[in-house]
Amino acid sequence: MLLLLLLSASSSTMASNSKETGIRADTSTLEYVHSIWRHGDRTPAELLSLEDIRKWPEGIGELTEEGAAQQYRLGKWLRRRYGEWLGDFRRDTIYIRSSDYNRTLMSAMANMAGLFPPKRPLTPGINWQPIPVHTRPKATDKELYEDAKCPMAELEMSKQWKSKKADGIRKKYARELAFFAEKLNLKNMELKVTWAIYDNFFCEQQHNIPWPKWMNSTLFSRVTDLYNEVSQLDFHTETLRRLRGGTLLEEILNRFKDKINGNLGENAKFYAYSAHDSTIAALLATFGIFYEIYPKYATCLLVEMHKLQNETRIIRVFHKNETDIDRLIEYSIPGCSPPCTLQKLLEDLSRYFPSDWETECGLTSNFEFVYLVIIFGLLTATICSSTMFLLEKYKKKQKFSGEDTVPMLNVDDSD
Numbered sequence: 068m069l070l071l072l073l074l075s076a077s078s079s080t081m082a083s084n085s086k087e088t089g090i091r092a093d094t095s096t097l098e099y100v101h102s103i104w105r106h107g108d109r110t111p112a113e114l115l116s117l118e119d120i121r122k123w124p125e126g127i128g129e130l131t132e133e134g135a136a137q138q139y140r141l142g143k144w145l146r147r148r149y150g151e152w153l154g155d156f157r158r159d160t161i162y163i164r165s166s167d168y169n170r171t172l173m174s175a176m177a178n179m180a181g182l183f184p185p186k187r188p189l190t191p192g193i194n195w196q197p198i199p200v201h202t203r204p205k206a207t208d209k210e211l212y213e214d215a216k217c218p219m220a221e222l223e224m225s226k227q228w229k230s231k232k233a234d235g236i237r238k239k240y241a242r243e244l245a246f247f248a249e250k251l252n253l254k255n256m257e258l259k260v261t262w263a264i265y266d267n268f269f270c271e272q273q274h275n276i277p278w279p280k281w282m283n284s285t286l287f288s289r290v291t292d293l294y295n296e297v298s299q300l301d302f303h304t305e306t307l308r309r310l311r312g313g314t315l316l317e318e319i320l321n322r323f324k325d326k327i328n329g330n331l332g333e334n335a336k337f338y339a340y341s342a343h344d345s346t347i348a349a350l351l352a353t354f355g356i357f358y359e360i361y362p363k364y365a366t367c368l369l370v371e372m373h374k375l376q377n378e379t380r381i382i383r384v385f386h387k388n389e390t391d392i393d394r395l396i397e398y399s400i401p402g403c404s405p406p407c408t409l410q411k412l413l414e415d416l417s418r419y420f421p422s423d424w425e426t427e428c429g430l431t432s433n434f435e436f437v438y439l440v441i442i443f444g445l446l447t448a449t450i451c452s453s454t455m456f457l458l459e460k461y462k463k464k465q466k467f468s469g470e471d472t473v474p475m476l477n478v479d480d481s482d
């Protein structure tokens with residue numbers, strides 16, 4: 068009896084966590100959408116052996132033709148869901164931001180070709196119109212680049228690698244880990260590198276590139292499980308949710324507030340992030356939705372804000388969680404049963420908003436700050452005095468030459 072209760076309890080929490088829903092959005096109340104997708108099919112992000120480079124003419128970690136096609140289809144699917152509501156391309160309606168990788172930038176462009184076909188061909192035969200895609204440098208992209216330098220998050224991650232959970236995985240897959248260490252000639256078979264093993268064999272499988280004799284589908288399915296279990300070490304702690312997922316969640320929820328306050332303008336409707344598996348995983352985890360399968364190619368998370376008749380704003384989270392599939396699921400956000408208001412979500416989740424990310428990451432400790440101020444002061448003094456010196460010299464020279472305008476510090480910026 069107890070067992071039965073436990074079983075039904077666990078299955079009911081699973082079921083209440085997500086349910087299948089229709090493809091068409093409920094546009095009667097829809098006010099604003101955030102869409103976060105993973106790039107399409109790519110070549111391995113890191114090779115197991117340098118010789119493997121021959122297998123991948125596109126280069127490493129690059130979008131393939133198939134990947135671009137997946138994104139184009141995702142764009143067409145987004146048109147089915149939002150098309151009538153979104154209308155034709157308008158500069159003040161949408162904003163597309165990509166991480167600074169060829170594969171995510173190209174994915175964004177392919178997706179937009181599917182979402183916004185032109186009303187008439189741009190020029191005969193070209194059924195495409197340009198849509199702006201924005202990006203920012205990787206090093207400062209704390210919303211979309213989960214590897215952005217953050218010492219505190221790295222420390223937390225190193226604790227994860229030493230955790231009981233990690234040890235459990237090491238034990239469970241001891242045979243496979245030893246096997247790969249031997250076959251790949253790795254001295255230390257760290258759990259950290261198992262994703263690269265999965266990634267390489269997965270990419271080869273997708274592209275019909277034959278595996279070595281010792282690899283087969285039975286072993287690959289074990290590697291897939293290993294990969295998914297190891298992925299669950301990421302983003303699952305309070306610190307990692309705050310430092311890795313919190314940055315993007317904060318931006319998204321704040322943008323909803325901006326929409327309500329009129330700061331985005333009347334016509335703003337759709338903001339898309341073209342990013343990575345880790346972006347989706349970190350965001351989900353910060354919502355409190357813990358994935359079992361790591362996000363796949365060209366899958367897409369949709370965070371919608373709806374305005375009810377009494378002006379209350381509610382948030383709904385949808386996931387197109389398989390590549391090229393029509394099925395869409397809706398999550399119920401833990402701790403915020405539907406109708407989940409923006410207000411409640413902000414109350415619950417603002418604890419994951421890093422108020423000063425750089426400082427919390429340990430990037431600017433007070434000591435370093437003082438140090439920087441001193442260096443900056445010294446530099447300014449040096450530059451000022453040497454400029455004065457040069458200026459004096461120049462003035463003297465000018466007296467003799469009588470030339471009109473010779474710029475002092477002429478920097479050639481013609482490139």
Ligand SMILES: *[C@@H]1O[C@H](CO)[C@@H](O)[C@H](O)[C@H]1NC(C)=O
Binds near residue numbers: 167168169
């Ligand atoms: C993009 O592609 C170029 C050309 O292949 C390559 O040099 C560069 O490293 C790639 N950049 C990124 C960020 O993927």
Ligand SMILES: *[C@@H]1O[C@H](CO)[C@@H](O)[C@H](O)[C@H]1NC(C)=O
Binds near residue numbers: 280282285
């Ligand atoms: C798959 O490969 C492993 C390792 O090479 C081997 O031990 C196993 O017998 C193979 N299984 C099948 C079904 O071929």
Ligand SMILES: *[C@@H]1O[C@H](CO)[C@@H](O)[C@H](O)[C@H]1NC(C)=O
Binds near residue numbers: 388
């Ligand atoms: C997608 O969601 C369905 C329904 O919850 C689930 O059965 C399936 O395993 C999920 N797939 C992935 C890749 O997460």
Ligand SMILES: *[C@@H]1O[C@H](CO)[C@@H](O)[C@H](O)[C@H]1NC(C)=O
Binds near residue numbers: 375379
């Ligand atoms: C607004 O309407 C929703 C749905 O009918 C309801 O659940 C909610 O309590 C209402 N809120 C207010 C402030 O009236």
